[in-house]
Amino acid sequence: MKNESVTLQELRSSLDQDTQKKTKFVTLLEKHHDYLEDCISVLTDRDAAADEKRVNLSCFLHILNMHAKAEEETLYQSLVESDEKEARLEGVAGQDEHDIAYQLAGELKSMDFDYEWTEEVDAKAKVLANLVLSHLKEEEGVMFPTARKNIDGEELQELGAEYIDKCKSYLDAEIKISGVKPFIDDAMVASF
Ligand SMILES: [Fe+2]
Ligand SMILES: [Fe+2]
Numbered sequence: 001m002k003n004e005s006v007t008l009q010e011l012r013s014s015l016d017q018d019t020q021k022k023t024k025f026v027t028l029l030e031k032h033h034d035y036l037e038d039c040i041s042v043l044t045d046r047d048a049a050a051d052e053k054r055v056n057l058s059c060f061l062h063i064l065n066m067h068a069k070a071e072e073e074t075l076y077q078s079l080v081e082s083d084e085k086e087a088r089l090e091g092v093a094g095q096d097e098h099d100i101a102y103q104l105a106g107e108l109k110s111m112d113f114d115y116e117w118t119e120e121v122d123a124k125a126k127v128l129a130n131l132v133l134s135h136l137k138e139e140e141g142v143m144f145p146t147a148r149k150n151i152d153g154e155e156l157q158e159l160g161a162e163y164i165d166k167c168k169s170y171l172d173a174e175i176k177i178s179g180v181k182p183f184i185d186d187a188m189v190a191s192f
Helices: 005-021 026-042 051-078 085-110 119-148 153-178 185-189
Strands: none
Touching: 005 026, 005 153, 026 051, 026 119, 026 153, 051 085, 051 153, 051 185, 085 119, 119 153
């Protein structure tokens, strides 16, 4: 079982690498979906141990917050401002689904699942995981192709750069909340 600290720090350093490599916007979004899907597969596995689910839910909530907020402020904003109805509808529907996910995430946080993995927590985590899974599939199958069709290549590249910057600041805040030590790369260590 991977621990939360390793996963969040690995994601944090991958953001720096993606800035350098100028990774394409949709590739980035899909990469972050993969992180979420890894957690979802544990949360929906009836044979997974409670402790494994607890760690994965905690990690999932941090990554979900980073990805969803940064996605709203870049991709969704561009879609809802589009001249094309299909693009606007995708943006509005995506936001509605995020809002439902935030509500469930808030309920889970207030249930103190870190102390006790109850049946109520298990059920709600599964509902959230399945909701987010269907949301990710809808984005990959419909929203991202719609974005590629309606947003020109240059704007997509700019949105991608903006998205990474936002992910970095959201993830740094999440790492602080989680109590995981902030990531320090080798170059920083060498400068001391
Ligand atoms: Fe989304
Ligand atoms: Fe997404």
